Amino acid sequence: MDAKQLLLTRQSTPRLVAPAPNAEQLTFILDAAARVPDHGALTPWEFIIAVDDGLAKLADIFVDAAKKSGADEAFLTKVSNMPYRAPMVITVVAKTQTHDKVPVLEQHIAAGCATMAMQQAAFSIGLGAVWRTGDFAFDANVHQQLGLSEQDQIVGFLYVGMPAVKAPIKPLKNGQQYARYL
Incomplete structure (x- = not known):
């Protein structure tokens, strides 16, 4: 996939499967992340990868947090399944x-980038991914x-796997409608 096609067809893939x-694909994904603009070469990010047993650990963390906030049983059940929406979840921390x-x-923006x-x-190698926060x-x-330390901030949970269905490419948005000139 060339860069132009990637930029104009990329989309979130919320339904992901194993x-x-x-290892090779993950190395490519992480190396791409490390190439983003990074003023001062601070590398203001950390990638916490949950796969296999890590998904269960992440589910336990979510359930524990939900319990501490007083969630009901229905919500706890929902929360316990959240990490299993994909075979890999990468927690991105600024x-x-x-x-x-x-x-x-600017450091938060770099982690977002x-x-x-x-x-x-x-997406460029045929996988799907969806960025969730919540x-x-x-x-x-x-x-x-x-x-995490007190100044750290999770910027998102990136769910990664194979697309469960081939989603139609969304229509191209006209970027000019959001631009203005001085």
């Missing part, structure tokens, strides 16, 4: 630091159980 990316020239917001690059990389990205219990 297999998870193999690992920020104080810097004279690189504000925290890394997430988008991983999704595009997956309340658990901001939950202190989830952060603690993932070993």
